[in-house]
Amino acid sequence: MSGVESAGGARRAPGWRAWALLAPLLAWLLLFIVIPTGILFVYSFCERDELGRVVYTFTGESYARVFDPIYLRIFGWSVGYAALTTAICIVVGFPVAYQIGRARDPWRHRLLLLMMVPFWTSFLIRTYAWITILKQEGLLNAVWQALVPGHGPLDLLYTPTAVMIGLVYAYLPFMILPIYGSVEKLDPALIEAAHDLGAGQLRVFSAVIIPLTLPGIAAGTLLVFVPSIAMFAITDLMGGARVPLIGNVIQNQFMQARDWPFGAALGMVFMALFAVVYWVLGRWREREEAAG
């Protein structure tokens, strides 16, 4: 933790050129992050009128509602779904990222390209494609019933399993890419050295590969956990909207219920949670780096 600053040497103040180059990014952050968050923050202390318009009177009512047991339970469910999604993404994504990272050059680029191909199609269209695959008279059940005659159709669509399939499908690339980045930087000589020094496969994996790719895993965890906790489209479309997750509750406040202050309060609490997760992960990584 203390090594970074002393190793950096003399620090220069950024000149006008640096500011000019940074300007587009700063303008973007201000316009699309800082200002909207400010609006949300103000709204979260307001009230709504009959038409759902925001009335500027100060009240903490919306925050009191956020901590109602109903919404805390939904919050718990959402964290559970997101954590499971992240765990599956790590388990499935790590070997894939490792193999791509270790592959020889023409193949590595081809495999990476294959990972990107789904992004050329709209997310919603891909989700509808999953409905076609999972539905009772769908592709998967046709194959299943041809292989196992006499068995009834699998009940997959509109179940929690379908939601998990949708979530893992949607976010797996966001786990694979950062891990791939770490694996690519991994020096094969270190693995060879570990083997030469008598470490077995398992030891090499746990004592060399995992610690060295941890920054990638941490980045991937953040990229998967944060968006999957707030996802509402998949739970609606593939889960049949049976169990509302926090994303659905927030979306409902802005669309159907038209209670923007409450939606804003949920959003603010949510953002605070993300900040905490980010901070914890950051501390964890720093400590790992300092220890390593």
Add this chain to the structure above:
Amino acid sequence: MNTPTLSRCLLGAVLALSAPAAVRAAGVLNLFGWSEYVPQTVIDAFTKETGIKVNFETYSSNEELISKLVAGGGRYDLVQPSDYAAEVMIRQKLLAPLDATKLGHRKNLLPEFQKRPHDPEDKYTVPYMSGTVGIVVNTEKVKTAVKSYREVFQPAFKNRIVVLNDNREIVTWALYTLGLPINKIPKENLAKVRPIIAEWVKLVKVFDSDSPKTALLNGDVDLGVVWSGEAAILWNQHKKFQYTIPAEGAHQYIDVLAIPTGAKNQAEAHQFINFILRPEVSKMISAAFPYTNPNGAARKLLTAAELANPASYPKGGKIETFRDIGKTAADIDRLVTDLKSAK
């Protein structure tokens, strides 16, 4: 047409940011209507006859309409809210009174669509199309008669049911089964329906307001409580999908045409409303979208097949429109969210 489609919401959000300001000019009408509700052929016919250019923007929920109307006052000349939304808009002085002398074809409307509670003197609104929320059954899969909410929500149909993902609708059905009023909902009545809805949500497989027909067509469910417009489309695809008005009573919605306060092209808006009220024009709308046509003269022009569609023209049954329920909506939202997440 109370159906916000998810993809359209996302698209709408993008378009809202980039929508150009409507141009004010003579012979222009800025129409703001439901998506999938006003056929392009009708708009083209109007422009051809009158020379009035129609700028057509769409929305997918009453809430979206109200928020855009409040934000961009004066941009629209003609809007298409549902009855309960129109009621609130009238109370909030968002709608301008109509000039009855310019709406000669109004006499074509059936008596049951005149002077309804949302606009008791027909001062602000003209009915466009109407529909109900009722039971649709795949008769190839369900062999017993299902005529009431209680018969839909029985353990035998666990995981075979689709319902609208609309909290007020679900509460309304439960209120009907107890014979309680649907537009005056005191807290004790919500307490009474709570155990009923708790049982129901355990039986439902899909909650979907956007396209409940999909789960029925895909074979993932066998019956449900859906918009009649959806059921009419199902019936047109296959006659095995039978629609019934629930025995306990059903919600009827009437979507209306109305002119916002401060609209710049009110004469053109009146012209358009009167055009829609013509039987031969109204018939074109029915042909494109099989809702219940409130126009008596137009119904005489419909084909026998169109009139035979039980979802478009259900026989009998007690039907009621929604009234605005104010803050009770938040209690309903909380109740159903609670029960759905309790499983």
